[in-house]
Amino acid sequence: MKRIFGIVGWVVMAVLGAGALGSIALHRSEPLNATWFVVAAVCCYLVAYRLYSAFVAAKVLALDDKRATPCERHDDGRDFVPTNKWVLFGHHFAAIAGPGPLVGPTLAAQFGYLPGTLWLIAGAALAGCVQDFVILFCSIRRDGKSLGQMAREEVSERGGFIAQLAVLAIMTILLAVIGLVVVNALKSSPWATFTLAMTIPIALLLGLYLRFVRPGRVLEASVMGVALVLFVVVAGQWVADSPSWSRVFTLSGVALAFAIIAYGFAASALPVWLLLAPRDYLSAFIKAGAIFSLAAGILFVRPQVLMPPLTRFIDGTGPVFAGKIFPFCFITIACGAISGFHSLISSGTTPKMILRESHARFIGYGAMLLESFVGVMAMVAACAMPPGVYFAINSPSSMVGGTGDAAAATISGWGYALQGQTMNDLAHKVGELTLWNRAGGAPSLAVGMAQIFSSTIGGERLLSIWYHFAIMFEALFILTVLDAGTRVGRFMVQDLGGRVWKPFGRTGWTPGVLLSSAFIVALWGYFLYQGVVDPLGGINSLWPLFGISNQLLAAVALVVATTILMKMGRLRWIWVTLLPMAWLVIITMTASYQKIFDANPRIGFLAYANALAAQVAVGRIPAEKIAETERLIFNQRLDAAVTGVLAAMILVLIVEALVHWYAILTHHKESVLYESPYIATRWAADFSGVAHGDD
Amino acid sequence: MTKTVRATSRFLRRFWRGLREWCGDAAYEHYLRSPATRSGCRPVLSAEEFYVEQLNSRYSRPSRCC
Numbered sequence: 001m002k003r004i005f006g007i008v009g010w011v012v013m014a015v016l017g018a019g020a021l022g023s024i025a026l027h028r029s030e031p032l033n034a035t036w037f038v039v040a041a042v043c044c045y046l047v048a049y050r051l052y053s054a055f056v057a058a059k060v061l062a063l064d065d066k067r068a069t070p071c072e073r074h075d076d077g078r079d080f081v082p083t084n085k086w087v088l089f090g091h092h093f094a095a096i097a098g099p100g101p102l103v104g105p106t107l108a109a110q111f112g113y114l115p116g117t118l119w120l121i122a123g124a125a126l127a128g129c130v131q132d133f134v135i136l137f138c139s140i141r142r143d144g145k146s147l148g149q150m151a152r153e154e155v156s157e158r159g160g161f162i163a164q165l166a167v168l169a170i171m172t173i174l175l176a177v178i179g180l181v182v183v184n185a186l187k188s189s190p191w192a193t194f195t196l197a198m199t200i201p202i203a204l205l206l207g208l209y210l211r212f213v214r215p216g217r218v219l220e221a222s223v224m225g226v227a228l229v230l231f232v233v234v235a236g237q238w239v240a241d242s243p244s245w246s247r248v249f250t251l252s253g254v255a256l257a258f259a260i261i262a263y264g265f266a267a268s269a270l271p272v273w274l275l276l277a278p279r280d281y282l283s284a285f286i287k288a289g290a291i292f293s294l295a296a297g298i299l300f301v302r303p304q305v306l307m308p309p310l311t312r313f314i315d316g317t318g319p320v321f322a323g324k325i326f327p328f329c330f331i332t333i334a335c336g337a338i339s340g341f342h343s344l345i346s347s348g349t350t351p352k353m354i355l356r357e358s359h360a361r362f363i364g365y366g367a368m369l370l371e372s373f374v375g376v377m378a379m380v381a382a383c384a385m386p387p388g389v390y391f392a393i394n395s396p397s398s399m400v401g402g403t404g405d406a407a408a409a410t411i412s413g414w415g416y417a418l419q420g421q422t423m424n425d426l427a428h429k430v431g432e433l434t435l436w437n438r439a440g441g442a443p444s445l446a447v448g449m450a451q452i453f454s455s456t457i458g459g460e461r462l463l464s465i466w467y468h469f470a471i472m473f474e475a476l477f478i479l480t481v482l483d484a485g486t487r488v489g490r491f492m493v494q495d496l497g498g499r500v501w502k503p504f505g506r507t508g509w510t511p512g513v514l515l516s517s518a519f520i521v522a523l524w525g526y527f528l529y530q531g532v533v534d535p536l537g538g539i540n541s542l543w544p545l546f547g548i549s550n551q552l553l554a555a556v557a558l559v560v561a562t563t564i565l566m567k568m569g570r571l572r573w574i575w576v577t578l579l580p581m582a583w584l585v586i587i588t589m590t591a592s593y594q595k596i597f598d599a600n601p602r603i604g605f606l607a608y609a610n611a612l613a614a615q616v617a618v619g620r621i622p623a624e625k626i627a628e629t630e631r632l633i634f635n636q637r638l639d640a641a642v643t644g645v646l647a648a649m650i651l652v653l654i655v656e657a658l659v660h661w662y663a664i665l666t667h668h669k670e671s672v673l674y675e676s677p678y679i680a681t682r683w684a685a686d687f688s689g690v691a692h693g694d695d
Numbered sequence: 696m697t698k699t700v701r702a703t704s705r706f707l708r709r710f711w712r713g714l715r716e717w718c719g720d721a722a723y724e725h726y727l728r729s730p731a732t733r734s735g736c737r738p739v740l741s742a743e744e745f746y747v748e749q750l751n752s753r754y755s756r757p758s759r760c761c
Contacts, residue, residue, distance in 0.1 A: 077727070077730075280759070
């Protein structure tokens with residue numbers, strides 16, 4: 001009887017999900033309510049988790065709870081710590097959820113709400129969650145080895161090297177592009193700049209407290225830190241209202257870029273306990289709070305989605321970034337659907353802390369579903385504002401015109417009615433000097449979040465506070481990714497440099513620390529600067545590059561996963577990882593080709609470089625702008641070269657994998673699986689972790 | 696009524712423990728209770744040494760995603 005009720009319940013859930021998805025897809029008349037998005041996403045996620053992840057767990061991976069996991073075999077209280085599955089879920093989710101699922105869907109909203117929403121739900125259920133889950137499982141079976149180590153052992157030396165290069169490439173481009181998002185969020189905004197600047201002394205204070213006063217008492221320090229951060233969000237208004245202080249904190253894009261570069265260097269070179277770690281604690285608490293508040297706000301307010309399902313920009317002429325839905329929607333939304341970077345987390349700390357193999361399903365597959373839901377919420381927040389306002393915030397001035405009236409006329413001409421005064425009023429209400437041309441996703445998401453939050457608490461009176469809270473929340477955890485990423489990049493550079501000259505590889509050697517930090521910061525700093533001065537807005541060139549590199553890393557992870565499944569004798573089920581991998585290869589190769597060779601200068605790097613070179617040749621560029629234009633031409637060719645290298649890496653990897661698979665399948669090569677030996681668990685079946693075991 | 700109060704208090708206790716574990720507040724206590732520490736094979740670190748060692752190890756590999 002219970003079984004019948006269960007089946008009926010899941011059928012109802014599936015029908016409800018399909019109905020909600022149908023409403024989203026086919027609705028054309030008046031604005032749609034955001035509740036449909038929540039219902040569609042939640043039902044699809046629950047059905048995918050109940051059915052597909054159970055199938056992957058039972059048939060494809062054959063998870064075995066009688067097998068001891070790395071934390072049981074190596075329990076050292078440091079890295080290998082048996083952890084309750086709910087706590088580890090929280091750890092894993094906090095690690096994978098960065099700015100990507102917020103910014104990507106916001107940018108992709110230029111196509112309308114439909115393509116992005118469908119890709120977020122389907123991509124996560126069939127590709128992203130599978131990648132995270134399978135890589136987590138593979139790493140558990142190998143004592144928590146990293147993706148690079150697994151690629152080297154299970155695929156080939158070259159595969160491992162490509163994985164290492166892919167990580168360095170993604171790190172460089174990721175740090176540049178998220179730096180650009182912060183620059184565009186803080187540009188000409190004394191309130192936001194002051195708030196974010198103040199988080200640095202707050203973090204230093206926390207760092208000293210946690211090191212010398214109450215070592216390791218993270219919770220009490222974080223509570224104090226969060227209270228101080230909330231105070232400076234409010235205090236930012238006083239700074240913005242004071243003419244003299246306001247001038248100090250009103251910075252141009254270039255000045256902000258250099259400030260962020262200097263911050264990245266300092267965070268990488270200073271002791272980690274002083275700045276980086278306390279910022280991370282602050283960011284984790286505020287991130288968790290803001291995401292849950294956004295979910296609660298959407299459910300409480302149930303806003304109308306004003307963006308149409310499809311906009312005219314599906315033809316590839318979008319002002320936020322150029323390119324058609326295929327492949328650019330799938331490149332723009334990486335995190336939230338499938339993100340290669342997650343495979344580094346799934347093969348990092350999490351496998352060393354997991355209690356049972358079966359928990360990998362809840363943590364690997366489940367946490368990614370939650371991240372996808374964050375992406376859907378970001379889509380709702382972006383689409384809940386009038387489309388005209390969305391395009392005004394996210395379009396660069398080169399697309400819509402330099403003045404408010406010209407931009408309003410251009411955007412209205414696209415069919416999205418907008419008055420110049422509307423933008424001025426909105427900027428005034430949120431406490432900003434201007435909201436025109438603030439590409440990057442953060443300001444428009446902050447406007448969307450502020451409107452949802454203020455409809456819940458405070459009304460229009462608190463709109464400016466909510467807006468700056470949202471900006472602070474986004475910028476704070478973007479900078480956390482930026483400083484943690486710079487530090488990891490520094491270790492990679494030191495590791496590579498140490499092979500040439502040994503002392504350089506010593507992580508405690510000060511000249512080595514300073515030189516490697518300067519090198520990695522210069523690497524991403526160059527791309528950041530290039531994005532800030534790019535007349536097309538920077539996001540147009542850097543975000544697709546980031547998407548391509550992220551999906552490249554996902555392709556590496558899925559190649560490793562497919563190879564391992566093949567070696568485990570699960571040939572029948574390898575489509576589970578092979579199909580997402582094939583899809584990623586198709587979209588990354590198509591996007592790479594278009595970004596390099598497309599004849600449209602807004603899409604093709606080379607076409608843009610050639611168009612600029614032609615203008616220089618015929619003397620249409622004023623003499624004082626020639627050097628700047630030459631630099632722009634060089635940057636476009638550099639971007640084309642970087643894209644080409646990324647595409648070549650995918651091709652080499654695929655050829656390498658195909659040769660390897662052929663050798664395994666035809667028995668030309670012995671199929672050796674590098675799993676840790678089987679050891680039966682000695683823990684009781686109901687053991688649920690150190691702290692909970694004594695409950 | 697008593698049952699509800701007891702269940703709520705148990706839930707809150709568990710939530711508090713989970714929160715302390717999640718944010719790293721309880722890491723040193725775990726370390727002291729771990730079999731490797733209790734075996735006495737290695738010298739036991741002070742709270743401060745353990746905290747710095749943990750941070751150095753955590754932030755030398757990708758720990759925050761995009």
